[in-house]
Amino acid sequence: MNKNAIPIGLFLMFSVLPLAAGLLYALCYSLGWVGTLNTGFTLTYWSATLRDGDLWSSLGLSAFIALCSTALSVGLGLVLVLGCKDVLQRRIPNYLLYTPLAMPPIIFSFWVFQLMGSSGLLARWLIKTGWVRSIDTFPALINDRAHIGVMVALVLSTFPVFTLLFLNYYQSENIVGYSQLAHTLGATKRQTQTSIILPLLLRKAKPTILLYAIFLFGVFEVPLLLGRQSPRMISMLIHANFNKFNLMDLPRAYVITVIYAVIILSIVWMLFRKK
Amino acid sequence: MKKIVVFLLILVFLSPFAYFIVASVAVNYRFPLLWPEGWTMDNWQQIFRTNNGLFDSVFTSLLISVVTAAVSTSAGFVISKTLAYHTKRSLFNILAYLPYSFSPVIYAYCLYFFFNKSQLSGHIVGVLLAQFILTFPFSIILFLNHWNTELKAVEELTYTLGGSVTQAWRRVIIPMSKSILLLCFFQTFLISWFEYGLTSVIGLGKVHTLTIKVYQYIGESNLGFAALASCLLVFPPLILLWFNRHFMLANNNQYA
Structure with missing residues (x-):
């Protein structure tokens, strides 16, 4: 037997097989081939789910939140690095940037819940200072229609990562050297930033930015605590369909799971094949 | 400014x-x-009262995270060596990214049927296996970039000088890979320590890790205990951060 067969077999068994088997089961369930509702091949569940507005609004909302949160985090990271690079490289500010990495998503959600909820710290402070008269006049910032709470939690958790990443690239890509060269050749500070530094940082960080957007698309813990029942993010829609008492909702849950998988796996496949 | x-x-x-x-x-x-x-200090004293379950949660989380990290790191290290020197290395890299990019909770729902059939759901062994399935591809991704021509040349030199396979691993490969092994251990430990969605689905809410406890206390509107469980959840990574910041960012740098 080939000496590589065992390690490759183990890799496929624990890395690829579980996902492939899970998705195959989901596909078969959604087509009526397996499961307690097994009635033989049918496209009923697929056609019903694809006609359902909930699916498309959830996909749209997830894409919107993922893109907005990623764009805000990247923007904030770039502003900080371009504006305060020297400060951020000092010991204490640099350590502070690392602290959010020690917080799981559920803790970020809990913190935003306690900070921005109708009886949270922000509401207490505004009432105390007289800016808001009572709890009823405090605007809904969590479980709200615009998903402000969800985006705040996501941006808080991701912008330090991008800031640290850009700081690292600033050194590893010799951006100081390129900036000095541009300055010597007559470029202004603004031209150096927009034509040299930003393109270099964004091009280097592109795979990470795309992967973060993919992660945020399927984020679960944050909308679980801070999101709304309708419309809801795709992970919450799948979670809700798997947890309904009505067994008739299970094929629908599997259809949405397959659609999610096709979207995510196609993006990752294209991203890395290109790379 | x-x-x-x-x-x-x-x-x-x-x-x-x-x-x-x-x-x-x-x-x-x-x-x-x-x-x-x-x-x-009542809430803090409650940690050591056995009927509360918080101490058990700390122990369960620690056990799951340490075992997951140890198994993922060692298996990923050994297996990735073959994958890295294989002609299909880039394909293996993409294949490792596929499960890693998947939302853990949705992945858990895909796996749930198999865990249920094998009677592993609702059991700590099931949660361990599920978390291993989640962290193993990550360790492969991390180690694939570690195996390079320099390391291979040093290993071959060991054989040329009469060293055995065991000696090459013990005296050359592992000592030369110490920092990445530690990095992978801490990263997989953190993934496991922070995990909520997959644990709640596969564990059926019966495996009480700290993240499960935090959410349970939030649901009960028990602010004191939710805050206490949050402290217990974030302080170990903070201590780790204090000792070495490098371990915390590797997760994010390895994509580039």
Whole structure:
């Protein structure tokens, strides 16, 4: 037997097989081939789910939140690095940037819940200072229609990562050297930033930015605590369909799971094949 | 400008930790008070009372995270060597990214049928296996970039000089890979330590890790205990951060 067969077999068994088997089961369930509702091949569940507005609004909302949160985090990271690079490289500010990495998503959600909820710290402070008269006049910032709470939690958790990443690239890509060269050749500070530094940082960080957007698309813990029942993010829609008492909702849950998988796996496949 | 930036960073990043400590020792922290009426260490003393379950949760989380990290790191290290020197290396890299990019909770729902059939759901062994399935591809991704021509040349030199396979691993490969092994162990430990969605689905809510406890206390509107469980959840990574910041960012740098 080939000496590589065992390690490759183990890799496929624990890395690829579980996902492939899970998705195959989901596909078969959604087509009526397996499961307690097994009635033989049918496209009923697929056609019903694809006609359902909930699916498309959830996909749209997830894409919107993922893109907005990623764009805000990247923007904030770039502003900080371009504006305060020297400060951020000092010991204490640099350590502070690392602290959010020690917080799981559920803790970020809990913190935003306690900070921005109708009886949270922000509401207490505004009432105390007289800016808001009572709890009823405090605007809904969590479980709200615009998903402000969800985006705040996501941006808080991701912008330090991008800031640290850009700081690292600033050194590893010799951006100081390129900036000095541009300055010597007559470029202004603004031209150096927009034509040299930003393109270099964004091009280097592109795979990470795309992967973060993919992660945020399927984020679960944050909308679980801070999101709304309708419309809801795709992970919450799948979670809700798997947890309904009505067994008739299970094929629908599997259809949405397959659609999610096709979207995510196609993006990752294209991203890395290109790379 | 410098002082404003530092002040804002302190406000944004240290206030959650300060709030969790305050809320865990607060008495009558009711709306609209900005500051609690009193202080008590009762919640913290509850950790050591066996009927509370919080101490068990710390132990369960620690056990699951250490075992997951140890198995993922060792298996990923050994297996990735073959994958890295294989002609299909880039294909293996993409294949490792596919499960890693998947939302853990949705992945858990895909796997749930198989765990249920094998009677592993609702059991700590099932959660361990599920978390291994989640962290193993990550360790493969991390180690694939580690195996390079230099390391291979040193290994071959060991064989040329009469060293056995065991000696090459023990005396050359492992010592030369110590830092990446530690990095992978801490990263997989953190993935497991922070995991909520997959654990709640495969564990059926019966495997009480700290993240499960935090959510349970939030659901019960038990602010004191939720804050206490949050402190227990974030302090070990903070200590780790204090010792070595490098371990915390590797997760994010390895994509580039």
